[in-house]
Amino acid sequence: MTESDEARRARxxxxxxxxxxxxxxxxxxxxxxxxxxxxxxxxxxxxxxxALTEHLESEADDASIDALLAAxxxxxxxxxxxxxxxxxxxxxxxxxxxxxxxxxxxxxxRRDPVVAELLARALAESGELARAAGSVTLxxxxxxxxxxxxxxxxRDETVAAxxxxxxxxxxxxxxxxxxxxxxxxxxxxxEGAAAALARDVVPFDQxxxxxxxxxxxxxxxxxxxxxxxxLDGALAALGARxxxxxxxxxxxxxxxxxxxxxxxVGVVHAGSGHIVGVDPSARALVLPPTGRxxxxxxxxxAAASAMVAPLARFVTTLGADDDGSLVSALAHAAPxxxxxxxxxxxxxxxxxxxxxxxxxxxPSLAPRGLL
Amino acid sequence: MDPVAASxxxxxxxxxFVEGSMRGGAPEPFDALALDLARFQAAxxxxxxxLLAARGVxxxxxxxxxxxxxxxxxxxxxxxxxxxPPELDAVVFRTSxxxxxxxxxxxxxxxxxxxxxxxxxxxxxxWLFPDRARMQVVVLAPTVAEAPDSSLGFMLDDxxxxxxxxxxxxxxxxxxxxxxxxxxxxxxxxxxAPALVxxxxxxxxxxxxxxxxxxxxxxxxxxxxxxxxxxxxxRVVAADExxxxxxxAFRVPEASVVAEYxxxxxxxxxxxxxxxxxxxxAGVYLAPPWMxxxxxxxxxxxxxxxxxEGIARFVDLANVDSAVAxxxxxxxxxxxPRGVESARVELLGRAPGAAPRGCSIAIDEMLGGxxxx
Numbered sequence: 001m002t003e004s005d006e007a008r009r010a011r012x013x014x015x016x017x018x019x020x021x022x023x024x025x026x027x028x029x030x031x032x033x034x035x036x037x038x039x040x041x042x043x044x045x046x047x048x049x050x051a052l053t054e055h056l057e058s059e060a061d062d063a064s065i066d067a068l069l070a071a072x073x074x075x076x077x078x079x080x081x082x083x084x085x086x087x088x089x090x091x092x093x094x095x096x097x098x099x100x101x102x103x104x105x106x107x108x109x110r111r112d113p114v115v116a117e118l119l120a121r122a123l124a125e126s127g128e129l130a131r132a133a134g135s136v137t138l139x140x141x142x143x144x145x146x147x148x149x150x151x152x153x154x155r156d157e158t159v160a161a162x163x164x165x166x167x168x169x170x171x172x173x174x175x176x177x178x179x180x181x182x183x184x185x186x187x188x189x190x191e192g193a194a195a196a197l198a199r200d201v202v203p204f205d206q207x208x209x210x211x212x213x214x215x216x217x218x219x220x221x222x223x224x225x226x227x228x229x230x231l232d233g234a235l236a237a238l239g240a241r242x243x244x245x246x247x248x249x250x251x252x253x254x255x256x257x258x259x260x261x262x263x264x265v266g267v268v269h270a271g272s273g274h275i276v277g278v279d280p281s282a283r284a285l286v287l288p289p290t291g292r293x294x295x296x297x298x299x300x301x302a303a304a305s306a307m308v309a310p311l312a313r314f315v316t317t318l319g320a321d322d323d324g325s326l327v328s329a330l331a332h333a334a335p336x337x338x339x340x341x342x343x344x345x346x347x348x349x350x351x352x353x354x355x356x357x358x359x360x361x362x363p364s365l366a367p368r369g370l371l
Numbered sequence: 372m373d374p375v376a377a378s379x380x381x382x383x384x385x386x387x388f389v390e391g392s393m394r395g396g397a398p399e400p401f402d403a404l405a406l407d408l409a410r411f412q413a414a415x416x417x418x419x420x421x422l423l424a425a426r427g428v429x430x431x432x433x434x435x436x437x438x439x440x441x442x443x444x445x446x447x448x449x450x451x452x453x454x455x456p457p458e459l460d461a462v463v464f465r466t467s468x469x470x471x472x473x474x475x476x477x478x479x480x481x482x483x484x485x486x487x488x489x490x491x492x493x494x495x496x497x498w499l500f501p502d503r504a505r506m507q508v509v510v511l512a513p514t515v516a517e518a519p520d521s522s523l524g525f526m527l528d529d530x531x532x533x534x535x536x537x538x539x540x541x542x543x544x545x546x547x548x549x550x551x552x553x554x555x556x557x558x559x560x561x562x563x564a565p566a567l568v569x570x571x572x573x574x575x576x577x578x579x580x581x582x583x584x585x586x587x588x589x590x591x592x593x594x595x596x597x598x599x600x601x602x603x604x605x606r607v608v609a610a611d612e613x614x615x616x617x618x619x620a621f622r623v624p625e626a627s628v629v630a631e632y633x634x635x636x637x638x639x640x641x642x643x644x645x646x647x648x649x650x651x652x653a654g655v656y657l658a659p660p661w662m663x664x665x666x667x668x669x670x671x672x673x674x675x676x677x678x679x680e681g682i683a684r685f686v687d688l689a690n691v692d693s694a695v696a697x698x699x700x701x702x703x704x705x706x707x708p709r710g711v712e713s714a715r716v717e718l719l720g721r722a723p724g725a726a727p728r729g730c731s732i733a734i735d736e737m738l739g740g741x742x743x744x
Contacts, residue, residue: 249669249670252669252670253669253670253682256669256670256671256672257443257445257669257698257700260422260440260441260443260672260698261443261445261446261449263421263422263425263426264418264419264421264422264425264442264443264446264450265418265421265446265449265450266421268425279449282449283449283450283475284448284449284475286445286448286449
């Protein structure tokens with residue numbers, strides 16, 4: 001291991017230390033996060049607590065950090081553009097950036113700058129990052145030079161606009177939008193799979209790019225209907241502890257449209273803070289809106305592959321609790337952009353500035369629950 | 372009564388309604404016919420029956436077409452919405468393979484096209500060729516033989532045959548024959564008789580972009596119908612800019628460039644009234660008497676008062692064998708009629724859908740932001 005890798009590792013550890021402060025309800029930064037995030041994220045207070053305590057990545061073992069370091073490039077400076085992302089995503093973004101470069105300039109999301117600001121403050125206060133020769137600066141403008149890396153988190157149009165504006169020689173790494181697909185295999189327990197899926201739907205009110213929005217149930221239509229009923233119960237139970245936050249008018253409208261469609265196509269389970277729609281004999285998939293809305297279909301491996309294939313490039317993750325024929329077929333038809341079963345917020349892609357971002361495969365950054 | 376006989380009887384009533392309303396008096400009330408269509412569909416169209424059950428709607432006690440729950444357009448993509456089995460399909464119209472290319476195409480199966488043709492011709496004649504029984508027709512679209520599942524192509528073919536003159540089709544194998552359009556225009560100039568040009572917005576953009584030195588000037592009295600969005604098939608041009616450019620290219624007044632609003636899920640169309648009626652404005656579309664349009668609240672789906680913005684809900688009597696009420700995501704304002712039309716409709720674009728506040732993808736983003744019409 002080279003000296004520079006030690007420094008990179010130390011900088012990643014500094015980010016994790018800062019994240020732990022924000023995760024703690026007893027730390028002033030953690031209290032500030034809890035005070036500010038409900039307004040900017042529209043999550044309920046319980047939803048914010050869930051995000052900070054269970055989904056803010058603050059621990060990693062050596063192997064995970066080794067994988068992260070191996071996945072990152074090297075650059076004299078790394079610029080990070082955070083936008084339209086889940087609130088805790090800034091941790092991973094800063095870890096990736098500081099693994100890339102000791103000098104990191106961050107442009108936080110105007111809508112949700114909280115965690116980025118608190119991380120920067122925590123890093124400045126601890127001195128740990130400075131001892132590792134690193135720095136994180138909040139920068140309102142993007143001003144990269146040749147050799148720098150720019151990490152953009154946002155929608156495809158944001159990525160394209162920034163990519164087109166970069167000078168030659170700047171490396172662009174784009175982390176775009178997407179959604180997750182859950183697979184309930186033939187041997188899966190329906191109750192267990194429903195509970196597990198509910199645990200992945202509720203965080204961030206399903207607004208993460210790994211959040212599952214479609215569940216494919218291997219087997220006949222009655223099995224999909226039973227799974228949907230179980231999922232309805234699981235979401236209701238979890239929603240009682242972690243209520244859904246506020247929805248804006250467009251979100252309400254999108255949910256109403258989805259509900260009306262599924263009322264005609266199949267069966268709808270409507271809870272006070274969630275919707276489960278079932279298309280028991282699907283000939284195509286519909287992508288439901290976010291806000292704890294799950295679209296359930298019965299599928300054979302062949303049919304599922306055909307239905308998912310048109311959406312494949314948007315699928316960030318396949319979540320499954322078995323290695324049956326359905327998940328195998330889907331992994332072939334729609335290889336996920338992020339790790340299968342991974343949790344977090346990365347859909348890595350990269351390219352060099354001077355043209356449209358060229359998406360290339362990167363190794364998975366971390367196993368489930370870690371960086 | 373068996374379903375086909377019941378369907379035939381309803382088709383006959385709807386065609387009588389179309390003919391009667393264009394002559395100044397429909398033979399029966401709109402609501403009564405709409406509700407009879409809905410009752411027929413409740414018995415024979417499974418998705419509509421499920422929707423009724425989910426909403427707890429009792430059509431037997433309903434007195435107004437407003438009580439009929441509207442079937443969202445997406446349903447025609449996910450399920451068969453037809454009162455007859457596939458083996459009785461005369462034609463299946465399908466939604467564009469481009470705007471929803473990432474997903475399955477919507478399907479509108481028809482057991483008979485007689486009512487579709489009657490409605491399309493009656494309203495098209497009113498706003499595009501009220502003054503001519505015969506015209507040369509220049510079509511910037513593929514033939515029905517090349518695109519048999521296009522409802523637009525079917526309608527344009529109806530128009531061309533009804534007008535009885537020479538009709539030429541200028542999209543072959545997906546390519547617009549610009550020189551052929553110029554030759555057709557030259558023929559119209561030689562004959563000195565007005566021509567009707569029909570096409571999609573993106574075809575007109577391609578034509579204008581490739582015009583070069585071609586002369587598309589048409590004789591006085593000619594008119595142009597354009598329809599649809601761009602759907603990723605050409606650069607996007609603002610509606611007023613495209614109208615001006617088309618008018619300039621064909622040397623017709625801007626008022627003679629008429630936009631049509633139609634969709635695969637409907638059997639009736641709306642037109643701007645700028646050509647046929649003085650004082651009409653571009654961007655305001657006139658609905659036929661056999662169609663009702665309401666702007667509804669996107670969350671509650673309840674109708675909003677005239678003049679208020681909402682998403683368009685259509686009750687289209689010509690949808691005999693599918694869904695008489697259709698819910699779209701197109702934002703509209705509905706205004707009172709001034710004449711034979713049932714409503715005047717401002718199109719305000721497609722409802723944007725919910726742009727997720729996290730990094731989850733929005734359906735519109737996945738579809739490239741394409742419009743639905």
